[in-house]
Structures are given as C-alpha cells and as structure tokens.
Amino acid sequence: MIGNSSTNRMPSYLEYQGKYTGIRAWILSTDHKRIALLYLYSQLFFFLAGLVMGLFMKLELIAPGQQLMGPATYNALFTVHGLTMIFLFIIPGLAASFGNFMIPIMIGAKDVAFPKLNLFSWYLFILGATIILVGIFTGDGPPDTGWTFYAPYSLKTNTNVVLTVFGAFVLGFSSILTGLNFIVTIHRMRSPGMGFFRMPLFIWSLYGTAWIQLLATPVVGITFLMVVADRVLHIGFFDPAQGGDPILYQHLFWIYSHPAVYIMILPAMGAITEIITTFSHRTVFGYKAIAMSSLAIAFVGYLVWGHHMFTSGMSETARLVFSFLTFLVAIPSAIKVFNWTATMYKGSISLEPPFWWAMAFIFIFMIGGLTGLILGSVSTDVHVHDTMFVVAHFHYIVFGGAGLAFFAALHYWYPKMFGKMYNKKVANRALLGLFIGFNVLYLPMFFLGFMGMPRRYYDYLPQFANLNLLSTIGSWILATSLIVVIVNLLRAKKGTPEEMDDPWGGRTLEWKIQSPPSLENFEEIPVIDHEPYDLIEK
C-alpha cells in the first residue's frame, strides 16, 4: 500500500488538530475532506426536510377533496419541496460531497487546487440556503410558483419570490465556483503518471459535470436577477404588459435547468461505474467509451432544453429539432448501461450492499429513461404534458437515479470516509424496503398521468382515488426504509484498520490509503504506472 501500513498510521483527517478546535476546526477548515462532510451533512439535512414536505403532500393526496391543507398551502409546499430537493440537495449532489472528498484522493493529490475557494463555496451554499429559508418564513409567505418560477406568475404573485430567487442565484454562484475548482484541480493536480485516460471514471463524470456547472449556471443566474429586477425595479423583461416575453423566460430558465439534470445525474453514473467495477472484480468494460459518453451527455445536454416547452409555443421545426436532439441523449446514456452490464459479464461478483444499490439504480433509472422517451417525442408529450406522468418520470430519474446513487455512494465509501462499517444485512433489507416503497409510490403516477390527472393540484377527481391511495402508502414504506438506512449508517461500528482500509477489494487510489485518510491523503505523492482498474499486487 502507498505510504501506509498498520504500524505507521497517521492521525486521520477526523482527528487531527489544526490551529482551531471544536466546531471552528470544521467550519474554518480548508481540508477538502472536512468540507465534503460539511456538504454531506447539510445536504442530508435538506433532503430530510424535503422528504417531510413530500410526505405531507402525499398525505394531502390520500383521498379526493381537502384533507390537511388548502390549495394555497399545497402550492407553497410543492414549491418549497422542489426548491429544497433540487437546489439544496441534488444539484450540489454527489459532486459537492463525494466529489470533494474523492477527487484529490482518486487523482493522487493532497487537496483541491483552491482550498480556500472550496470553503468559500460552502459558505455561499449556506448563505443561499439561509436566504431561501428567510424567504420562506418572512414577508407574505413562501413562494407558490413551483420551483421553475415561470413568468408572468412569478412577477405577479404576492408571495416572497424575490428572496427565494435571490437565494437560488447565490447557490448558483456557489455551484460555479465548485465547478471551477474541480476543473482546475483535475487539470493541474493529477499525480505523476496519471494521464487523463488513467483517471477513474468517477473523475471523468465529475469533469463533465464541472463544465456544465461552469457554463450553464451563469445563464440561470442572470435570469433570476432579471426576475428580481422585474419585481423590484419594474423593468418588465418578462412582463407582457411592458413588452416582455414570458416564453423568453422559459428559454433562459431551461437553458440552465435542463443541463442541471445532468449536473445531478452524471456524478451519479460515475459513482455507479466505480461500484460495479469494484464488485465485479474486473477491469471496467469500455473505459474510453464511458469517459467520452460523460462528455457527450454534457455537450448534447446543452441543446435539448426546448423539450420542456413543447406546449409553450414554439415553431414546429424547433419542436422537431429539440425532440431529435433529446433522443440523441439516449445514446451516451445507453452506452453507459451496456458497458456496466458488460463489466459484470464473467466478473466475480460479490453481492455487497453497495452493489445492490447500484442494481436498484440501474433498474429504476431504466424505467425513468424509457419514460423519458415518451416525453421527448412531441406528439406523446402533448398528451402527458403537465400531468402526474411528468412527476413520475422526474422522480424516477432524479430521486431513483441521482438520489439512489447518492446513497449507493454513501454505502460504498462509508468505510473509507469514517473507518466504520454498517450492518450489511440491515442495509440490504432497508434497500429492499426502499425499492418496493419507491415503486409503489411513483409507478402509479405514470398511470394517473396517462389517465389525465394533472400535477400540482391538491385535489383530484374520484376516479383517481385508488391509485393515489396506493401511492401514498408507498410514500410511507419509502420514508420508513430511508430512516432505517440512515439509522443503520449512524450505528456503524469501528473496524480494524486491516478491515477498513480496503473492505471491498477496490482498485482505485482511495483504497490504497488508510481509512479514514490522513490530513494529507498521501504522505508521498504516488506515481502511477498502470491503468485505473488494473489489479496490482499490494
């Protein structure tokens, strides 16, 4: 092992004492691993908050008519649920937490290129979150526009749109700086011998993600500023009464927010690649194809935003072109799935919890992907546009895809990050519960949407009652399983260094150092003389 044996262990990053103690040793630390944990904890906190809101929404929909809340509260709830889950949990996603932790380690560096900027990004993240929270609890109530802030309603509603939109702008700034930091880190900090095509595929996916963060986020940033200007200064960029064009808002919004879906899903795919390779105990199949498909998704992802607007008013040509480009995204996505399957073929698969999570990811992501084709084709989209079908598809991709991969990565790297191992049996059972709960919750929504139940209403016609009841029951199974997952992780037990340093037989660099890693990761910068997934004697 590199610079590590059980006799010569350095204090871990969790233990070391810098010039600060207590909480300040964390919130003033520029160590990428501590910053990663700051992100991880804050993201999980927001995830649980969003989960509770989701549960209340499902409870309201348990039967036709008003159960818990009126329409105004329901509108605010789905808006804040979306804002929290999207901007505070899944856009920072795997990149901010696991990316921060793993990029330097996997490329053989001691930290990211700009450690202080990294900490500053986390502060901006918390600042943005705080502004959104203040926006929710002060003024004339939480926004009720949906997380998309579509004009002109976002200009007319009396709720507190200005603060929440501005908070989202600050979060965007944080995301840009993180992406910038990662790009420079990957370009400048790779250890000797680690060429671009010797990087683990998780790093490739984060590299693609970082470029999207950098190049797409500014567009939504300026769009949000224009909404603020419209509301505060009455400029009228998007207000038809002053000559503004609401459709233009939709274009500008989706130019970012569609690539944002790839900000969520690309790192997830990267983590799944690592997991499948490790537990198949084989070299990954089609390394270059997977690496390039990440960049291809990042690139094509820019050109498909119009498929969110098939019914908003666009020319027939534009709709056809956007539809065609949308179908193109299926190619690099499928390349990944086929390569994962090929990697498993004739592998010596060990059925550990992270592997099961990865399998659940592939299954759910496939349903999400295939239903995406229905939405990407113009004629079928018109039928299911703005129905529960869209809600189901979106949750299959973002929660079932990116969210599940987040927890898969957590189970995979948990021993590395904390030097502890959770109860594997409980982990497997909790995943089974979550898998069942997830499908019971969201699968009925496809049918509801197809039957014509619109989204974003607190009430529905009586013929939708049975499936909605089923869906609500699913939400309880899902939430219970998630609590088991988290409690099981929290109750993980310390293992011996021998067990924890490389519990899975991983081949990338992070498994060749101690668990938890020391402050500097590597006491000596490693020199790489082999391909990323080669089996080498330790």
Added chain:
Amino acid sequence: MEQNHVEHVDHFDPVASKLGMWLFIFTEILLFGGLFIVYSVYRYRHPVEFHLAAEELNVTIGLINTIILLISSMTVAMSISALQLGNKKFSLILIGTTILLAVIFLVNKYFEWGAKIHHDIYPGSDFLMSLSKGDMLFFGLYFFMTGLHAVHIIVGVVLLAVTYVKIKNGTVTQERYSLLENSGLYWHLVDLIWIFLFPLFYLIH
C-alpha cells in the same frame, strides 16, 4: 503528539490560478451573454422604438467613458509589466491611475444616469410607463446592463485596491504576481463588456 499539528503545505501554482481566472471570465461572459440574448430578441421585435430611444443617449459621455476604460486597460497591463521588471513603485502608480480612471468612469455614469432620472426616465417611472413597450424595454435594458456593468467596475476597483495593498506590503512580488495578473484579466473583461455595451446602446441608430 507532534504529528497532530500538521498543516497544509502552502501550495502555489500560478498556472492553476490563471486557469481558474480564465474559467471565471467565461462565466462572466455567459452572464452578460444572457442579457445580450434578451437585448437581441427585443431589438428584433421593436426595431423602430430601439432606434429612436438610442438617440436619447448621450454619445459624448459614452465615448469619453470608452476612452477612459481603454486607457485604464492599458495602465493595468503596464502595471503588470512594471512589476515583472521589478519596478514596484511605477507599478503602484499605474494601478493607482487605473483606479482613478475607474472612479472617473463611475462619476460620469452618475451624471449620465442622473440626467435621465431627472427627466423622469427610470424603470417603473410614470413617464416611462406612458411610452411604448419598445421604449420601456430599451431603457430597462439600458439601466440594467450598464448598472450590472457598473457593479463589475466596483468589484474590479476593490480587486485592484487589494492588489495595491498587497504589492505595497510585499505579499505580491516580482516573482509572485498572480494576483495582479488576475486582477488585470478581470479588468480587461470589464473593459471588454463595455466595448460591446457602447455600440449596442449608444451608436446603433
């Protein structure tokens, strides 16, 4: 345990910090890019109103400000060369000049905006609301884009001021001048954006 007190070794890579600055400049260009798209769409829809409204702007002040910014770009570039050649004092004078020119730019801007506001032309004013939609959009864009540009001028001035202090107390030196180089790059960006704003608002009649 002595080992417990390890601190990060100060890592310094001028190529990395320059690469980071260039990436940040990309994002700034995209930020304004969003506004340029909005400008193009509305200009295309209201060509006559935009044409007439543009004649209301003061080309002279705009031209003076363009010249001021171009000169300031030159002085900041010279200050980098001066520091590289080891002439710290001259470099400081040049940075000071750049900051002074930036302030003059802002003062001009203040009078220009002031005159508009005096004539009751500002976003949301009763007079502007009584004009055509094209006029409202033109002046809305004018105030928003030049305003955002002015914010960038202020950020640039702060950056240059910090650099000035750091050169003076010896943190930024002949060998380690990344901060000055990056502040200079940022200042060129601010200049560049103005080079596009000036013809779009003042010159196209």
